[in-house]
Amino acid sequence: MGEKFPEIEGGGSLILAWQVRNKKVLVVGGGEVAAGRILNLLNADAKVTLISPRDGLNPEVAHRIEQKQVEYHDRKFLPSDLDDPAIVMVLTAIDEPDDSTVIWKLCKEKRIAANIADVPPECDFYFGSVHRDGPLQIMVSTNGNGPKMANIVRRRIAATLPPNIGEAIAKVGALRRKLRAVAPGNEQGPKRMQWMSKVCVTWSLEDLCDMEERDMDELLQSYAPNQIPTFEQVRLGEQPGSWEFDGSFGWACVI
Numbered sequence: 001m002g003e004k005f006p007e008i009e010g011g012g013s014l015i016l017a018w019q020v021r022n023k024k025v026l027v028v029g030g031g032e033v034a035a036g037r038i039l040n041l042l043n044a045d046a047k048v049t050l051i052s053p054r055d056g057l058n059p060e061v062a063h064r065i066e067q068k069q070v071e072y073h074d075r076k077f078l079p080s081d082l083d084d085p086a087i088v089m090v091l092t093a094i095d096e097p098d099d100s101t102v103i104w105k106l107c108k109e110k111r112i113a114a115n116i117a118d119v120p121p122e123c124d125f126y127f128g129s130v131h132r133d134g135p136l137q138i139m140v141s142t143n144g145n146g147p148k149m150a151n152i153v154r155r156r157i158a159a160t161l162p163p164n165i166g167e168a169i170a171k172v173g174a175l176r177r178k179l180r181a182v183a184p185g186n187e188q189g190p191k192r193m194q195w196m197s198k199v200c201v202t203w204s205l206e207d208l209c210d211m212e213e214r215d216m217d218e219l220l221q222s223y224a225p226n227q228i229p230t231f232e233q234v235r236l237g238e239q240p241g242s243w244e245f246d247g248s249f250g251w252a253c254v255i
């Protein structure tokens, strides 16, 4: 009683980071919208199959085909395109609404998740406006209210971010992988998470970006005693905790 829990605010989307690496995705249509969809899919390492007559291809899509970045079929969609049980997702971006609806219905029969560009009632999921900086991705959705507004908000958010945030996150990723190798046990979980979080809040983005492999190895020495040295201490090979700045002058010894 008296405890405060979040109020439910329905009408949103479940925003996820769908892992399509090495999974088959079917794209129908080869225009400008398809070019954007294909770029997002390839950036997520999906295996893309594209169905679209050659005469309607956008130059970027033609480039993807020429570079063999997608498997291409020069024709209109056929229902048998959905027969491969390995297909996890279908995206259509075509200028013929009736064909779109047929594809949507077939996808539902086969229980394949689909996005029919510009037809919200025929979408299991919407796309959003995405900012990318290395491992960092930020997606803005207005839940169908205003795609252009999603674009504007995404640009505003991106403009407020430090330019090196993606690089800092990549370094943190490398450190985490090393930490899991040094302290792999499940029973280490809470300590590992607490130590990693402390490194992230204590070190500046610049420190994280400057961290090299040997700095990571040195920093990991402080995991067992559960300490967080400063970047300078790591570079100097000093143990943390033995010295502490007293805030007014010089360095004071803490026993």
Ligand SMILES: C[C@@]1(CC(=O)O)C2=NC(=C\c3[nH]c(c(CCC(=O)O)c3CC(=O)O)Cc3[nH]c(c(CC(=O)O)c3CCC(=O)O)/C=C3\N/C(=C\2)[C@@H](CCC(=O)O)[C@]3(C)CC(=O)O)/[C@H]1CCC(=O)O
Residues within 6 Å of the ligand: 036, 037, 115, 116, 117, 118, 119, 120, 123, 125, 126, 127, 128, 129, 130, 140, 141, 142, 143, 144, 145, 146, 147, 148, 149, 150, 151, 154
């Ligand atoms: C974010 C983005 C991602 C992407 O597609 O990659 C995206 N649309 C983008 C651009 C854009 N789309 C449209 C315009 C013209 C201006 C305007 O209408 O605002 C512009 C602006 C432009 O082109 O600059 C027209 C449009 N779009 C939809 C409808 C149908 C409808 O609303 O009923 C109509 C009206 C057709 C008409 O009026 O006839 C529907 C959808 N578009 C969505 C996503 C999903 C909802 C996302 C959300 O609400 O946040 C949803 C529901 C389904 C889906 O397609 O997944 C991408 C920006 C990426 C970026 O630039 O960063």
Ligand SMILES: NC(=O)c1ccc[n+]([C@@H]2O[C@H](COP(=O)([O-])OP(=O)(O)OC[C@H]3O[C@@H](n4cnc5c(N)ncnc54)[C@H](O)[C@@H]3O)[C@@H](O)[C@H]2O)c1
Residues within 6 Å of the ligand: 028, 029, 030, 031, 032, 033, 034, 051, 052, 053, 055, 056, 057, 058, 075, 076, 077, 093, 094, 095, 096, 099, 117, 118, 147
């Ligand atoms: N959600 C968004 O972001 C957004 C933005 C603008 C437009 N759209 C909508 O997306 C759709 C596509 O837009 P576009 O600008 O890429 O169109 P486009 O005309 O440039 O391209 C359409 C493509 O679909 C192909 N095509 C048509 N029928 C086909 C079929 N049966 N099988 C296979 N390929 C087929 C054409 O050959 C062409 O390559 C339109 O309905 C448009 O209104 C969506």
